[in-house]
Amino acid sequence: MHSLSEACERNKGPILRVLTETFAQSRVVLEIGSGTGQHAVHFATHLPHLTWQPSDTAEYLAGLREHLALSGPANLRAAIELDVRRQPWPLDPVDALFTANTLHIMGWSAVRDLFRGVATGLSASGTLCIYGPFRYGGRYTSPSNAEFDRFLQARDPESGIRDFASVNALASEAGLELEADHSMPANNQLLVWRRPQAAGQR
Numbered sequence: 001m002h003s004l005s006e007a008c009e010r011n012k013g014p015i016l017r018v019l020t021e022t023f024a025q026s027r028v029v030l031e032i033g034s035g036t037g038q039h040a041v042h043f044a045t046h047l048p049h050l051t052w053q054p055s056d057t058a059e060y061l062a063g064l065r066e067h068l069a070l071s072g073p074a075n076l077r078a079a080i081e082l083d084v085r086r087q088p089w090p091l092d093p094v095d096a097l098f099t100a101n102t103l104h105i106m107g108w109s110a111v112r113d114l115f116r117g118v119a120t121g122l123s124a125s126g127t128l129c130i131y132g133p134f135r136y137g138g139r140y141t142s143p144s145n146a147e148f149d150r151f152l153q154a155r156d157p158e159s160g161i162r163d164f165a166s167v168n169a170l171a172s173e174a175g176l177e178l179e180a181d182h183s184m185p186a187n188n189q190l191l192v193w194r195r196p197q198a199a200g201q202r
């Protein structure tokens with residue numbers, strides 16, 4: 001993924017508006033599947049209180065590093081290799097995790113691995129944000145998402161738009177509670193989960 005993504009250019013503004021509030025108290029964000037690095041550069045630039053840790057699988061790492069080296073602000077760490085299927089993940093627990101447009105690309109077993117990694121890789125009171133298209137009760141949020149899902153599954157039968165309830169069940173198993181489900185432009189969602197805090201810590 002060496003060329004820039006037009007979708008990223010369109011969605012980075014709306015996502016930033018949610019993350020500004022959601023990550024207000026966070027310090028270190030691990031991004032999974034950073035792709036081109038456009039989100040990493042934009043969010044690190046506009047959220048300077050954060051340290052942003054981009055990552056991707058070996059396949060995309062060279063292109064990602066190239067892009068970040070050209071345009072990264074000081075609070076953006078060098079990209080690391082991270083495949084959610086290979087555990088434990090190669091970094092200390094973080095207090096925030098972000099991933100965009102990855103759950104419908106990786107197979108369902110990798111989605112399960114992602115939440116297995118979240119269970120140990122996200123610190124107490126940590127926040128998880130996942131952006132992308134989802135189905136609700138087996139229904140798509142738009143005809144274009146139904147079409148997109150057919151395309152994805154024809155290309156790779158393991159991939160496809162995930163059902164919100166199944167993903168939320170994995171989040172619960174990982175010790176997270178759903179805090180918000182933001183409807184975003186172009187029929188996408190930004191889902192936010194947090195680790196519940198003990199009463200004395202609130």
Ligand SMILES: C[S@@+](CC[C@H](N)C(=O)[O-])C[C@H]1O[C@@H](n2cnc3c(N)ncnc32)[C@H](O)[C@@H]1O
Nearest residue numbers: 033034035082083084085100101102105106110
């Ligand atoms: C459609 S791209 C999205 C890239 C970027 N986040 C965006 O929103 O434009 C899907 C990304 O998921 C990543 N991905 C797929 N399988 C993965 C896995 N097993 N572990 C980590 N990342 C994975 C790909 O490498 C790719 O960067």
